[in-house]
Amino acid sequence: MSRRVEVCTAVVVMTLTAFLTSCVDAPNEPEELSSAQGSLQAKVSPRSLPITIDEEFMQMAEQVPGFGGLYDDPDSDETFVYLRDPMRDADARAVVSNYLARTAAAGRRLRIIAGSYDFRDLVRWRQAVERTLPAVLTLTDADEVTNRVVIGVRDAAGVQTVRASLPRLGVPDAAVTIEVRAPVVLENLQALTRPVMGGLQIRAVPAAGWECSLGFIALREFPLIGVDISGPRYAITNSHCTSSMGFVSGDVIGQPTEANRLGVEISDPPFVGSTIDPMCPVAWNGCRRSDAAMFELDDNSSAVSSFNSFALSSSVSPPTVPQLLGTATYTGRQQGFRSGMRVDKTGRSTGQTTGTVRSTCVNVPMPGYWMVCQFTAGYNSSGGDSGSPVYFTDSNGQRWVMGIHWGRQNSSPFDRFFSRWLDIWSELGNDVLVRTGVQWAPSFSTGPANFNTF
Secondary structure, eight states, rough: OOBBOOOOOOOOHHHHHHHHHHOOOOOOOOOOOOOOHEEEEEEETOOEEEEEEEHHHHHHHHTTTTEEEEEEEEESSSSEEESOOGHHHHHHHHHHHHHHHHHHHHHEEEEEEEEEHHHHHHHHHHHHHHHHHGGEEEEEEEEETTTTTEESSSSSHHHHHHHHHHHTTOGGGGGGEEEEOOOOOOOOOOOOOOOOOOTOOOESSSSOOEEEEEOOOEEEETTTTTEEEEEEOEEEEOOGGSSSSSSSOOOOSSSSSTTTTEEEOOOOEOOOTHHHHHHSSSTSSEEOOOOEEEEEEEEOOOOOTTTTTEEOOOOOOOSSSSEEEEEEEEEEEEEBBOOEEEEEETTTTTTEEEEEEEEEEEEEEEEEEEEEEEEOOOOOOOOTTTOOHHHHHHHHSEEEEEEEEEEEEEEEETTTTEEEEEHHHHHHHHHHHHHHOOOOEEEESSOOGGGGOO
16 A cells, blocks of 8 residues: 554553564675574464555445555645545545544545546455465565555566466456556764764674664553553664564663663564454565664663664765754654655655655565565665654644654665664564563653553
């Protein structure tokens, strides 16, 4: 699918339980699934996962058959809505208006445009291709911007392979756009900086010798009790920036290098299969929705004033080093993700760069695993930007967390990949619960919970 964001803070025990039980841009490449990772998988019981954007759009198509997706015009307040049957115009407007109101986008003007396909069919056809042709794929998307299934393949031969397979899969040729797209690869505010904050260079050991970017400093959030302001601080960055993705290996994180230790890894959610996550292609045994790991900081004083802060910087091209121009704070987590939204990311290699959300809920095959329901945007990044915070700035200048950057597609210079905050929150929170038996999730907001907005 194509573009959006979230907000979460626990207030009702049963609601939190439902969620918790419910180029990667660093120089190191992701590792194959280890036997240790496989054994940890068995400890994760089926759970209620956060609803994806694809699932939301399919629900809208259940209410208004022929609904084919929606997206924002980044240069106006218009939202375009695909619809096959013009007689359902009023129904579509009512359903979409309700959706926008729930995702903090009420008041946008709706423009109904002719669509060719029901969004439910787009998802079904995408899944058919994923399950049949995983070896040639680099990306799949039920794309609400084009009302088509977008399939990325490695080379021209892959185009022919997919095209030739469509008739036997029952997928209309006209409903599919096939593009040659390179495989996604993993990617400094680079000086010693205290207090630590999002966007700064970090390094972990024993996976030394490379740099990533710190995503967020988070707090603990407990059901009913709320956010623990005086408790420990936690650093969140990409899982692939650790020595073993999907497995807690006891890495130590430092800023800007391991010589200046910050803390130790405590959570790196395991890969799961399709029995737990229905978004995971059935032929594959390992999937994640977030490229995220969490470290408990040794010393709260290094982060006490920056749990919701990130660095302001210039936009540069390596080897120029982005300069620290100041700090800013997040108001909270973004509630709604839509294609066309303008977003920023701040990382140790290219600083603050801006682009628009291009795709939402795309599935990406990586060596040995799949990243499912990821988001792409047109900001710039480079090696070392992995883990960078991605955020949205509203018309009042307030900044809202969207997720963390983790990769890029070299053949598509404006496609950068990030995981949304709700999936980071859910996977890390569930992992903490499984490992410790204590129910809490990372947060940077002290406001009330509102899970109904997702």
